[in-house]
Amino acid sequence: MRYYCRPTLMEVFSAAMGVPALHLQNLGKTYSNGLIALRGIDLTVQPGDFFGLLGPNGAGKSTAIGIISSLVTRTAGRAEIFGHDIEKQPWEAKRRLGVVPQEVNFNGFETVEQIVLNQAGYYGIPRRRARQNCERYLRELDLWDRRKLVSRTLSGGMKRRLMIARALVHEPRLLILDEPTAGVDIELRRSMWRFLEALNRTGDVTVILTTHYLEEAESLCRNIAIINKGRIVENTSTTALLNRLNTHSFILDVDPLANAAPATVDGFVLRQVGPQQLEADVQRDQSITQLVQALAGAGIYVRSLKNKANRLEEMFIDLLQQDASAGNGQEA
Amino acid sequence: MYWQESLIALATLSRKETTRYLRIWVQTLFPPAITMALYFVIFGNLIGPRIGPMDGYSYMDFIVPGIIMMAVITNSYANVVSSFFSAKFQRHIEELMVSPAPNAVILLGYVSGGVGRGLLVGLIVTLVSLIFTQIQIHNIWITVSVVLLTSILFSLGGFINGIFARKFDDVAIVPTFILTPLTYLGGVFYSVSLLPDTWRIVSMFNPVLYMVNAFRYGILGSSDIDIRVAYSLILLSILILGATALFLLRRGTGLRA
Numbered sequence A: 001m002r003y004y005c006r007p008t009l010m011e012v013f014s015a016a017m018g019v020p021a022l023h024l025q026n027l028g029k030t031y032s033n034g035l036i037a038l039r040g041i042d043l044t045v046q047p048g049d050f051f052g053l054l055g056p057n058g059a060g061k062s063t064a065i066g067i068i069s070s071l072v073t074r075t076a077g078r079a080e081i082f083g084h085d086i087e088k089q090p091w092e093a094k095r096r097l098g099v100v101p102q103e104v105n106f107n108g109f110e111t112v113e114q115i116v117l118n119q120a121g122y123y124g125i126p127r128r129r130a131r132q133n134c135e136r137y138l139r140e141l142d143l144w145d146r147r148k149l150v151s152r153t154l155s156g157g158m159k160r161r162l163m164i165a166r167a168l169v170h171e172p173r174l175l176i177l178d179e180p181t182a183g184v185d186i187e188l189r190r191s192m193w194r195f196l197e198a199l200n201r202t203g204d205v206t207v208i209l210t211t212h213y214l215e216e217a218e219s220l221c222r223n224i225a226i227i228n229k230g231r232i233v234e235n236t237s238t239t240a241l242l243n244r245l246n247t248h249s250f251i252l253d254v255d256p257l258a259n260a261a262p263a264t265v266d267g268f269v270l271r272q273v274g275p276q277q278l279e280a281d282v283q284r285d286q287s288i289t290q291l292v293q294a295l296a297g298a299g300i301y302v303r304s305l306k307n308k309a310n311r312l313e314e315m316f317i318d319l320l321q322q323d324a325s326a327g328n329g330q331e332a
Numbered sequence B: 001m002y003w004q005e006s007l008i009a010l011a012t013l014s015r016k017e018t019t020r021y022l023r024i025w026v027q028t029l030f031p032p033a034i035t036m037a038l039y040f041v042i043f044g045n046l047i048g049p050r051i052g053p054m055d056g057y058s059y060m061d062f063i064v065p066g067i068i069m070m071a072v073i074t075n076s077y078a079n080v081v082s083s084f085f086s087a088k089f090q091r092h093i094e095e096l097m098v099s100p101a102p103n104a105v106i107l108l109g110y111v112s113g114g115v116g117r118g119l120l121v122g123l124i125v126t127l128v129s130l131i132f133t134q135i136q137i138h139n140i141w142i143t144v145s146v147v148l149l150t151s152i153l154f155s156l157g158g159f160i161n162g163i164f165a166r167k168f169d170d171v172a173i174v175p176t177f178i179l180t181p182l183t184y185l186g187g188v189f190y191s192v193s194l195l196p197d198t199w200r201i202v203s204m205f206n207p208v209l210y211m212v213n214a215f216r217y218g219i220l221g222s223s224d225i226d227i228r229v230a231y232s233l234i235l236l237s238i239l240i241l242g243a244t245a246l247f248l249l250r251r252g253t254g255l256r257a
């Protein structure tokens, strides 16, 4: 049986009233050394969302998560979790939040099981229920067989999974993960994705994650905010963001060419990169079918094709460049 | 957080702290037993008979309460400062900070660990002392309450030290340069009535003197000072240190960026 996770009547009511899972208002942070990490962030994440927070190194993502999870004191603005101010109603806010930090922060001398059980205890969950939840999440995250191991002997990927189990043991309604898949192998990354998707699909858990893998954001997140130098520079749905890309470049493997490929066919720009490889740009109003047909008309047969770069990656670089040229780049 | 949840959180943290010092008993429980046994052998057994009676008691009997108290003070303090500092250092203090456990629970949880270890070591040293001498307890209530309150007080001290500590050196500074001198000069090994006037007056500013004497009164029934003064001093210090610790936790000193 779920303990905290099942929405209470009050929460169903507040969801109906449009109370967001996370609401940041003009959130600011100036570190004691004078460094301005956040310059007034406004962000609203709706209940049930799968939200991506992207941004280059040092953008302020972990700082924002630190403030939301009471590990960093804000210097301006406010933060609310399901309508509860994190400072004025800490109990109401904190019990609804689970955090997976960017860096390992458990006691390396405790066992996997102790770490998860103790965390449940800090949330005031009775021991019996804590054991049930602990078993459930350790099993789901494939750590149950290692529950008696001292945590510092775990591999990097297991440590991440342990931190996810620890963040979920009190059944939070909002789960924030700071780069959960950094340094995790492909197979494990995929299984984490499936796990998070399944968790989110129940509708009870809102997920926010930061990542530097844009294909991860593209495949997981419904909405994305991009943060750069302490400012939100973009906040929209993943589809809307992708739709804004005007050109997609593809790399085509083709049958050996008798002559050099033409520079354009039927309005498609081509670049030859090797004896059997071409690059083609496809505009928004063009389709791949048209491209393949046009190439076939010119006697070029396509064997396979792939995206030149991750689409979101191009968008991302574009946005950051625009932001820098808009004059937000250089100030201290 | 509601009462029930707070109690569960406190029980969890207490259990964790207790498990910690029991798990590393070779570092936490064993050394004081050895050191204090040496004190009994050297000062009590070998040198003691040449010193003769102190305040009307054999020298061995005179130093037993002081040595027990010394062990309680050092171990209560050391437990909290090292446990709390390493939680900060390894960052698992964040587990508590993200949780809704109130600051009072965090403080009480760590203090309970210090008190647990302090009293356990005190008991071990008492048992060791029984090898050397037979002590009759004059007043069990005074004995127990003084040792408990002193243990709470120094656990609080260790906690505040842990909050301010930034590196491992900071954990050792206070015990070495403040705690040890205060205990050695706190009437553990001698009665202040033996001191010249000036030094006796200076000694009166040493808080440890009051605790050692109140405890000695509980066991032997003799004291250099008024034990009501001792109680007031200990209780007042607990209040001040407790409030300071809560204030620092609230401000996030040494914890939150």
Ligand SMILES: Nc1ncnc2c1ncn2[C@@H]1O[C@H](COP(=O)(O)OP(=O)(O)OP(=O)(O)O)[C@@H](O)[C@H]1O
Binding pocket: A031, A032, A033, A035, A036, A037, A055, A056, A057, A058, A059, A060, A061, A062, A063, A064, A102, B257
């Ligand atoms: N404790 C601190 N004291 C001073 N400055 C800090 C502190 N923590 C972070 N910063 C600075 O704040 C800025 C934002 O850091 P933050 O960790 O939030 O970035 P991030 O977006 O999480 O980056 P990454 O993707 O590398 O994890 C950086 O310039 C960083 O150097």
Ligand SMILES: [Mg+2]
Binding pocket: A061, A062, A063, A102, A178
């Ligand atoms: Mg970060």
